[in-house]
Amino acid sequence: MPAVVLVGAQWGDEGKGKATDLLGSRVDYVVKFNGGNNAGHTVVIGDEKYALHLLPSGILSEGVVPVIGNGVVVDIEVLFEELDALVERGVDVSRLLVSSQAHVITSYHRTLDKVTERFLGKRRIGTTGRGIGPAYADKINRLGIRIADLFDPKILHDKVEGSLDQKNHLLVKVYNRRAADVDAVTDELLAYADRLKPMVANTPLVLNNALDAGKTLLFEAGQATMLDIDHGTYPFVTSSSATAGGAVTGSGIGPTRIDSVIGVIKAYTTRVGEGPFPTELFDDSGEYLRKTGGEYGVTTGRARRTGWYDSVIARYASRINGLTDLVVTKLDVLTGMDKVPVCVAYDVDGERFDEMPDDQSAFHHAKPIYEELPGWWEDISGARAIEDLPANAQAYLRFIEDISGSRISAVGVGPRRDEIIPVHDLIHAR
Numbered sequence: 001m002p003a004v005v006l007v008g009a010q011w012g013d014e015g016k017g018k019a020t021d022l023l024g025s026r027v028d029y030v031v032k033f034n035g036g037n038n039a040g041h042t043v044v045i046g047d048e049k050y051a052l053h054l055l056p057s058g059i060l061s062e063g064v065v066p067v068i069g070n071g072v073v074v075d076i077e078v079l080f081e082e083l084d085a086l087v088e089r090g091v092d093v094s095r096l097l098v099s100s101q102a103h104v105i106t107s108y109h110r111t112l113d114k115v116t117e118r119f120l121g122k123r124r125i126g127t128t129g130r131g132i133g134p135a136y137a138d139k140i141n142r143l144g145i146r147i148a149d150l151f152d153p154k155i156l157h158d159k160v161e162g163s164l165d166q167k168n169h170l171l172v173k174v175y176n177r178r179a180a181d182v183d184a185v186t187d188e189l190l191a192y193a194d195r196l197k198p199m200v201a202n203t204p205l206v207l208n209n210a211l212d213a214g215k216t217l218l219f220e221a222g223q224a225t226m227l228d229i230d231h232g233t234y235p236f237v238t239s240s241s242a243t244a245g246g247a248v249t250g251s252g253i254g255p256t257r258i259d260s261v262i263g264v265i266k267a268y269t270t271r272v273g274e275g276p277f278p279t280e281l282f283d284d285s286g287e288y289l290r291k292t293g294g295e296y297g298v299t300t301g302r303a304r305r306t307g308w309y310d311s312v313i314a315r316y317a318s319r320i321n322g323l324t325d326l327v328v329t330k331l332d333v334l335t336g337m338d339k340v341p342v343c344v345a346y347d348v349d350g351e352r353f354d355e356m357p358d359d360q361s362a363f364h365h366a367k368p369i370y371e372e373l374p375g376w377w378e379d380i381s382g383a384r385a386i387e388d389l390p391a392n393a394q395a396y397l398r399f400i401e402d403i404s405g406s407r408i409s410a411v412g413v414g415p416r417r418d419e420i421i422p423v424h425d426l427i428h429a430r
Contacts, residue, residue, distance in 0.1 A: 002259035003217045004427055005247045008224025009263035009317035011233075011271040013297070013304060015329035016264045020057035020220050021417055022327075022410065026427055028215040029065045030058020031207065033250030034240040035222025036073040036105060036132040048089070055082050056220055059093060067203055070101040071240060071250020072222075073135040074147065075110075076192045098196070099203040099252075100148040106160075107188065108167060108180040109134040115175045136239035138163055147200055150193045157186045204252025211257055216427060219247040225263075225317040226271075233363065236275025244321040260324040260428055263317055263406060267331040267396075270295050270304040276364045279307030279343045293333040294415075308370070310343040311403040316356040318405030325426055326404065329412035331393065332419075337375035340396060343368040344403060373399055381414040383421055389413075 004023070008014045020030060037054040050060055054075065059066040068074060083093045109131030117129060138144040143163040149156045161182045168179040210217060223242035226232045231243055241249060244261045248254065268289055271277045281289070286306045289295065295304035317323065334340055346353040346366035357363045376390040383389050386397070401408045409424035 002427060003211060003219065003253065003257050005219045005221070005244045005258055005261045005321075007221040007242065007244055007261065007263055007317075007321050007323075008227075009265040009321070009323070009326065010224055010269055010310075010313060011226045011277075012224040013270055013272065013295070014224065014264040014266050015327075015412060016220060017052065017057040018329060018412060018415075018417070018420070019262065019264045019327045019410070020218065021060060022420055023218055023426060024058055024061025024064055026216065027058070027061075027064060027218040029067055029207065029210055029217045030056045030061070031067040031069050031203075031217060031219045031247075031251050032056040032072055032222060033069040033219050034071045034242055034246045035238060036130065036135070037075050037078045038130050038132045038222075038238065050086075050089075053082060054078050055086075055096070058218065058220070059086065059096060060091060062092075065095045065097060067207065067251075068096070068098045068102060069203055069251040070099040071246060072099070073103045073105050073132055073139070073240075074098065075105040075130065076189070076196060078130075080192070080195065096199050097201045097203055097206060098147060098199045100146070100200050101203075102147050103135055103139045104145040104147060104150070104189065105131040105135045106145060106163075106185055108164065108171075108185065109138070111171070111177065111180070112167065115171075115177060133239045145189070147196070150189055151197060153186070153190060156189060157182065160186050160189070207251055207253055208257075211253065217253075219251060219253075219258075221246065225320060226313060228320075231320050233275050234360065236273060260426075261321050262325045262327060262409070262426055263314075263321060263323040264327045264329060265314060265317070265404075266293075266329050267309060267334055267400075268293075269307045269310050269313070271307075272297050272302055272304050276366070277305055277307060278312075278346060278363075278366045279310045279368045280305050281307050285337075289333060293330055308341045308343055308368070309400055310368070311400060312343060312346060312354070312356055314400070314404035314406075323406040324428075325409035325424065326401070326406045327410045327412070327426070328397065328400070328408055331397070331411055332380050332413045334375065334393075334396070335380060336377055339372045340375045341370040341372050342396075342400060342403070344371050345369040371399075381419055383413050386411070386421060386423060388421075 056066040058064040112134040114129045171177040223238045227238045228242040289306040374392045376392040378390045411421040
């Protein structure tokens with residue numbers, strides 16, 4: 001104890017990697033519990049910048065045990081590429097554990113992801129094309145390949161054959177693609193087995209034993225609340241549970257073991273991919289946020305859509321996740337603005353919504369209702385206490401804290417590890 005869950009409180013890219021790194025020296029395990037290599041975390045340590053996609057951010061913290069939980073879908077080729085890249089830079093990756101029950105992304109999952117997205121045309125979701133959705137679909141359809149299957153060639157071959165039985169008809173007859181070869185896919189996966197096996201563990205047992213021994217565990221979400229398969233802006237979502245509840249199913253610990261839930265949220269809002277975005281900006285302010293904040297996807301390089309802070313979404317994320325704390329990132333990006341608007345509610349066809357509309361169509365037509373706060377021009381990157389910030393920056397934080405449903409416990413004022421202001425202790429037992 002304690003067990004801390006860290007989630008994104010918007011549409012992703014909030015800076016969860018920075019928050020994980022901030023806590024890294026105080027935790028014993030960092031567990032990734034959902035998603036795959038469709039999300040990226042950027043961590044800046046000194047002059048070194050690390051971009052992680054599949055690996056938990058805790059792999060960069062000395063002494064921490066990084067864990068890929070059972071709720072993750074694993075592209076093993078990508079896993080090895082990331083590990084090799086870190087080893088080349090002198091990072092110790094020997095502590096990594098991978099759940100035996102995590103599902104595997106295969107070459108045919110990647111193929112299906114790409115051709116399906118193209119086939120959807122204007123109805124496309126905006127996926128990364130990395131096979132995450134098809135891998136999760138196979139999991140739900142009970143046609144998936146799990147890490148443990150790689151260590152029994154006969155079972156693996158039978159499962160690949162069963163999975164491809166229908167998919168090959170789809171690939172050939174609908175998408176006009178070549179059928180995937182069962183033996184080739186099986187051999188490709190078996191080639192990873194020897195190197196992978198030492199990393200594989202019964203991670204639910206490991207994690208529960210660690211909690212019993214008094215260790216501190218951090219559960220790190222991929223993606224974010226508004227991309228959650230159940231609670232996000234469906235259908236423009238990811239294929240996994242990116243909210244705090246996903247930490248339970250995606251790691252194998254019980255809900256009563258969670259002590260606190262931290263939401264990471266930008267001082268403004270961004271989104272990648274398709275789907276509604278009420279505060280999206282299409283003017284010079286939006287471009288300023290994009291350029292100043294370096295808003296380009298870590299995984300895809302796509303320019304992120306940008307908008308003002310949305311407190312309706314913040315309140316929703318607070319409620320859905322049961323947030324105990326907020327980490328606000330990139331406050332420094334707002335420096336240099338005369339006025340900083342904050343969305344406090346929505347207007348939907350003349351009706352005011354202070355909370356998220358439950359209807360997809362209503363959210364799609366939501367227009368932001370703003371309150372404008374005075375901006376600031378002072379450089380805040382050297383601030384290490386709230387009192388160091390300009391008065392208007394302090395007022396901005398107080399305003400969004402009061403309206404967002406959770407207390408602000410840390411504030412990021414720059415990209416580096418030390419450019420963060422602690423406000424409250426982020427690791428606390430109930």
